[in-house]
Amino acid sequence: MNNGEQNAQFFTGKAKKLSSEIDYKPVIKFNDKLIKPAYKTFTQGGNFTAHISKMIPGFQEKQQIIAGAIVESNAKTFLDIGTSEGGLIKTVSHCSNIHSTGIDPNPAMMYNYIQTPIVKDCEYQLKAFGASWIEQGILIEEFKPQIKFDIINEDFTFQFISNNRGEQIKRVKSILADSGIFITSEKFFTKDYERNEQDKLDHQSQYFSADELTEDKQTIISGMASDMVHELDYMEILKANFGYVIQFWDAGNFKGFACSDDQLKLVRFIMSMQNMNSQFSTIKTPCTVN
Numbered sequence: 001m002n003n004g005e006q007n008a009q010f011f012t013g014k015a016k017k018l019s020s021e022i023d024y025k026p027v028i029k030f031n032d033k034l035i036k037p038a039y040k041t042f043t044q045g046g047n048f049t050a051h052i053s054k055m056i057p058g059f060q061e062k063q064q065i066i067a068g069a070i071v072e073s074n075a076k077t078f079l080d081i082g083t084s085e086g087g088l089i090k091t092v093s094h095c096s097n098i099h100s101t102g103i104d105p106n107p108a109m110m111y112n113y114i115q116t117p118i119v120k121d122c123e124y125q126l127k128a129f130g131a132s133w134i135e136q137g138i139l140i141e142e143f144k145p146q147i148k149f150d151i152i153n154e155d156f157t158f159q160f161i162s163n164n165r166g167e168q169i170k171r172v173k174s175i176l177a178d179s180g181i182f183i184t185s186e187k188f189f190t191k192d193y194e195r196n197e198q199d200k201l202d203h204q205s206q207y208f209s210a211d212e213l214t215e216d217k218q219t220i221i222s223g224m225a226s227d228m229v230h231e232l233d234y235m236e237i238l239k240a241n242f243g244y245v246i247q248f249w250d251a252g253n254f255k256g257f258a259c260s261d262d263q264l265k266l267v268r269f270i271m272s273m274q275n276m277n278s279q280f281s282t283i284k285t286p287c288t289v290n
Contacts, residue, residue, distance in 0.1 A: 022207045027061070030061045030064055030065060032068055034071075035276075038094050039088075039091045041116065041117065042086070042091055042116045044116065047085075048084050048085055049087050056200070057199075057200065057252070057254075058251050063088055063155075065277055066183060067091040068276045069270075070096075070151055071096040077101070077149045078099070078153070079103070079152045079175070080152075081152065081157050082104055082156070084109045086124050088153065089102040090119045099121045103126075103127045104124070106126075107136055126138070126140060127141050128140050129168075129171070130171060149180060152181075159227045163228065163229055165234055166237050179260060179265055183257075183259075184257050184258075185254065185255070186228075187228060188229065188254075189229065197253065200252055243260070243262075243263065244259065244260055244262075244266050246270055258270060
């Protein structure tokens with residue numbers, strides 16, 4: 001059994017579980033009149049998206065800022081690996097002429113995807129990144145695209161598959177267009193891991209009880225603990241595969257990087273993020289551009 005298959009039930013539970021009824025309190029100012037309303041439309045009712053926004057400080061705003069930067073790029077194709085409920089791909093295609101593809105191996109996530117409005121030039125494929133298996137009687141095939149994508153995004157997916165980041169990045173490069181942009185966000189082991197975990201807990205405690213958080217921690221640890229890597233190790237792998245790597249997000253143990261072999265294209269992409277929000281700083285307003 002591969003690790004992606006092993007963790008499928010974790011995400012099935014998250015897809016079906018209602019989030020806290022307490023409204024989300026944004027930690028980053030982001031009031032874009034195009035992206036924000038679209039993202040809200042395509043994630044409303046999404047159990048997993050609502051849940052993860054309250055579990056990870058700044059995740060929701062980070063997604064919106066990424067969507068905005070993709071929309072402002074010259075990309076024609078966009079792939080989201082581990083798209084869950086598909087809010088990001090629908091937002092991108094709704095706000096642009098970009099053809100977006102989302103892949104996710106979980107039927108429960110796909111069910112949530114089809115509950116939000118249909119978007120032209122946006123497709124959801126019930127497929128896995130790197131392997132195939134049978135899930136709930138359904139063959140989940142490995143994703144083997146016939147094209148290369150201008151932009152690829154990955155959010156916390158690799159850490160639920162395996163800890164072989166070298167092989168995962170190699171696979172990304174094989175389906176990324178020349179001078180394309182790869183965006184990746186993960187939870188890492190860091191030098192300040194325990195302190196950062198306490199900061200995260202302070203954020204989560206606004207929405208969930210101690211019992212709920214204990215349950216979540218137990219299921220998450222069983223799902224990904226052995227497949228997390230240290231941030232410095234991941235940065236070295238990214239630098240070995242791309243000419244240019246820029247960290248754009250820092251939320252304690254959660255960090256995001258944008259990578260490309262095209263320096264100008266990457267800088268323009270990061271500048272688009274900065275133009276949408278210039279208040280990138282610390283864990284309390286946790287999107288940081290370096």
